[in-house]
Amino acid sequence: MFMKKRIALTCLLLVFVLFLAACGVSTETPEGGKNQAGSNWPTKTVEIVVPFKAGGDTDFNARTYGKYLEQELGQTVVVINTEGAGGSLAAESVKTSKADGYKIFFGNTGFLLNEITGISDYTFDDAFETVGIVAKSAGEAIVVRSDLPVNTVPELIKLSQDNPGKYRITSVTGGIMHYFAIRLNDLGGKFNIVDAGGVNDRIAALKGGHVDVIVNTVQTVMPYVESGDFKILAVTSDQRSDAYPDIPTCVEQGIDITIGLEYNMFLPKGTDQAIIEKLSQAIKNVSEKPEYADEIKKAYDQVPYLLNLSEAKERLFKQRDMFLEYKSLFQG
Numbered sequence: 001m002f003m004k005k006r007i008a009l010t011c012l013l014l015v016f017v018l019f020l021a022a023c024g025v026s027t028e029t030p031e032g033g034k035n036q037a038g039s040n041w042p043t044k045t046v047e048i049v050v051p052f053k054a055g056g057d058t059d060f061n062a063r064t065y066g067k068y069l070e071q072e073l074g075q076t077v078v079v080i081n082t083e084g085a086g087g088s089l090a091a092e093s094v095k096t097s098k099a100d101g102y103k104i105f106f107g108n109t110g111f112l113l114n115e116i117t118g119i120s121d122y123t124f125d126d127a128f129e130t131v132g133i134v135a136k137s138a139g140e141a142i143v144v145r146s147d148l149p150v151n152t153v154p155e156l157i158k159l160s161q162d163n164p165g166k167y168r169i170t171s172v173t174g175g176i177m178h179y180f181a182i183r184l185n186d187l188g189g190k191f192n193i194v195d196a197g198g199v200n201d202r203i204a205a206l207k208g209g210h211v212d213v214i215v216n217t218v219q220t221v222m223p224y225v226e227s228g229d230f231k232i233l234a235v236t237s238d239q240r241s242d243a244y245p246d247i248p249t250c251v252e253q254g255i256d257i258t259i260g261l262e263y264n265m266f267l268p269k270g271t272d273q274a275i276i277e278k279l280s281q282a283i284k285n286v287s288e289k290p291e292y293a294d295e296i297k298k299a300y301d302q303v304p305y306l307l308n309l310s311e312a313k314e315r316l317f318k319q320r321d322m323f324l325e326y327k328s329l330f331q332g
Helices: 002-022 030-040 057-073 085-095 109-116 153-162 176-186 199-207 218-226 273-287 290-300 309-324
Strands: 046-050 077-081 103-108 128-136 140-145 168-171 192-195 213-217 230-235 262-268
Touching: 030 273, 046 057, 046 085, 057 077, 057 103, 057 128, 057 262, 057 273, 057 290, 085 103, 085 109, 085 262, 103 109, 109 176, 109 262, 109 309, 128 273, 128 309, 140 153, 140 176, 140 199, 140 218, 153 176, 153 230, 168 176, 168 199, 176 192, 176 213, 199 213, 199 218, 213 218, 218 230, 262 273, 262 309
Parallel strands: 046 077, 046 103, 168 192, 168 213
Antiparallel strands: 103 262, 128 262, 140 213, 140 230
């Protein structure tokens, strides 16, 4: 009797396995199933999460990539703007999401400051899989209203020294604008650092006389320069822009600030390597498209720029080390 029951159970198990195979259900090990899911990715809409309002440079780069990634991946790509807490809210939403490749964090260099300022308690490498640094700003501009009696960054610093705390410079706590404000004070400035929000918020604050100094991408402030409302004192890139060759760099004026925004992509920690590689290849394909190059050049004077996974991680760690030098100032 026992033997008959055992044979019957064995037969039932065999029939069940054959049924699963006929239905296309994988009988692989969990690891094998994970690899299969990675090779099939994506099969549904992919979300790109941006830590700022729509309309800024980071948002532009995310949306431009998203548009061309749809062609490469064969699925809809949507951009979700989740602002707040220096970008940490957006980062956290991706960090805690399922590691299946359907939610991507698209940030910029300032994301690293979340850790340095104490907003977050993890490093980028602890919480995320680095996909790459996928774009680079043409440089940020130090901008004042046209009626401010200065024409260079040294003159601006001197003006603040003569009037400690009077002149207000915008910052986004835990973001790259916070770094610029801290650095200008570290170089001798006596600015009052105030939080004024995103790109368009900073422009409105400067135009309305609520602040005296902002740091924005050149292209976002040029209409106000041309109208006579603003003037650019210098750019923070290491060389002059081809589009605006008359604007000097900070270094030319003796100011040791040489940093431009770089835009990066991350996936949640533990994402299948096959998904990371497929996304990386799709990004590379987009970066080589002539129409992509034309679009970013026209909008922000950018040129295609791409660092792969290993190059990007090395670059990010170097930037993190640079920011760590000012940790006491950020948290002071």
